[in-house]
Structures are given as structure tokens and as C-alpha cells.
Amino acid sequence: GIQVEQSPPDLILQEGANSTLRCNFSDSVNNLQWFHQNPWGQLINLFYIPSGTKQNGRLSATTVATERYSLLYISSSQTTDSGVYFCAVSFLGGGADGLTFGKGTHLIIQP
Amino acid sequence: NAGVTQTPKFQVLKTGQSMTLQCAQDMNHEYMSWYRQDPGMGLRLIHYSVGAGITDQGEVPNGYNVSRSTTEDFPLRLLSAAPSQTSVYFCASSWREETYEQYFGPGTRLTVT
Numbered sequence: 001g002i003q004v005e006q007s008p009p010d011l012i013l014q015e016g017a018n019s020t021l022r023c024n025f026s027d028s029v030n031n032l033q034w035f036h037q038n039p040w041g042q043l044i045n046l047f048y049i050p051s052g053t054k055q056n057g058r059l060s061a062t063t064v065a066t067e068r069y070s071l072l073y074i075s076s077s078q079t080t081d082s083g084v085y086f087c088a089v090s091f092l093g094g095g096a097d098g099l100t101f102g103k104g105t106h107l108i109i110q111p
Numbered sequence: 112n113a114g115v116t117q118t119p120k121f122q123v124l125k126t127g128q129s130m131t132l133q134c135a136q137d138m139n140h141e142y143m144s145w146y147r148q149d150p151g152m153g154l155r156l157i158h159y160s161v162g163a164g165i166t167d168q169g170e171v172p173n174g175y176n177v178s179r180s181t182t183e184d185f186p187l188r189l190l191s192a193a194p195s196q197t198s199v200y201f202c203a204s205s206w207r208e209e210t211y212e213q214y215f216g217p218g219t220r221l222t223v224t
Contacts, residue, residue, distance in 0.1 A: 043215040101153030
């Protein structure tokens with residue numbers, strides 16, 4: 001099956017800092033999504049981005065499908081950005097075959 | 112819309128007991144799936160469904176059964192609980208066109224003693 005590797009595994013930053021999270025995947029995919037799991041365990045979809053670049057406020061993501069990686073950028077970090085960020089992929093475009101998740105990047109934003 | 116709902120939120124079982132985790136969505140999504148999350152791990156796919164009457168196995172299906180009799184509901188059954196099934200279980204759903212984003216329920220924390 002598809003392998004997903006995320007880096008770094010842990011990241012501690014001060015409020016206001018910028019960060020880049022990376023996701024590498026082992027095979028061609030037609031579905032890539034980024035999720036944030038908050039400290040209460042809720043998973044929130046941030047981006048559906050199988051290719052290209054998207055931005056939503058302080059967050060943006062870029063996927064280079066031909067090179068099999070995706071990047072999530074967080075600018076001007078706030079304490080509410082703390083949590084675990086997951087990258088997940090699937091072969092089928094609609095995600096009909098379910099998602100394969102990486103192990104996540106645990107982000108801590110200190111005030 | 113309530114989105115994706117899961118019941119119960121917490122459950123403790125003894126080894127060998129059976130139970131059903133409930134999942135429902137009111138967004139008319141065709142795709143639904145179950146994942147488990149263990150400490151330090153990402154989520155792993157248990158079973159998934161592309162529509163009523165159609166299910167398939169994911170990465171870790173052993174010990175679990177599913178059925179999909181309606182578009183809205185996708186229950187997960189533990190046939191004979193084992194301590195290795197202690198985990199947090201998430202249900203998710205998505206639409207088959209346009210946006211594809213997966214929406215997750217709040218999770219069920221299951222402990223098997």
C-alpha cells in the first residue's frame with residue numbers, strides 16, 4: 001500500500017513564528033488532504049489538495065504530485081494552532097477507497 | 112446539519128463481549144469509513160463503504176464487521192472484544208464529487224479490559 005511519511009514528528013514554536021510541515025508519499029495519488037486534530041481530539045479538514053496550491057487565511061498548502069510531496073505552511077502561529085497535523089492520501093480521487101494517514105506532526109505553540 | 116455523529120463517546124468492555132459503535136451522517140454523503148487511532152500513530156482504516164449495500168475491508172479489518180443498509184448509517188460491530196482493540200474509533204464521510212473533503216465524527220474511546 002501507499003506509505004506516508006511526515007516531518008518533523010514534533011515542533012515547538014513561539015507564538016508569531018512561521019512553520020512548514022512536510023508530507024512525502026510513496027506512490028501516485030489522486031486525493032491528498034491535510035487535517036488538524038485539536039487537543040480535544042476533533043479532526044478538522046484543512047485542505048483537499050491533490051495538486052497545486054491553496055490558501056485559507058494564515059494557512060496554505062502546496063502539493064507537487066509529480067515529486068510526491070506536499071507542504072503545509074502556517075504563518076503567524078497562534079496558541080490555538082497547537083495540535084497534531086495529519087496528511088492523508090488515497091489512490092482514488094474521491095477517497096472511495098479510504099485514506100492512508102501519516103503519523104502526524106505534533107505542533108506546540110507557546111505564548 | 113449535525114454532520115457526523117458517533118455514539119457512545121466512551122465505552123468499557125470486558126474481553127469477549129460484543130458491541131456496536133454507531134455512526135450516522137445527515138449530509139447525504141455516499142462514502143463512509145471507520146478508522147482507529149492508537150497512541151503515537153496516525154489513523155488506520157478498518158472498513159469503508161461507497162454506498163448502501165457496498166462495503167470493503169481496509170488495512171486492519173480483523174475482529175470488526177460492518178454493514179450499510181442506508182446512506183445515513185454505518186455501524187461498526189466488535190464481535191468478541193480483545194484488549195488489542197482498545198483505541199479511539201473515528202467514523203468519517205465524504206461526498207463522491209466536487210469537494211471530496213472527509214468529515215470526521217467526534218470519536219468513540221473504547222477500553223477493553
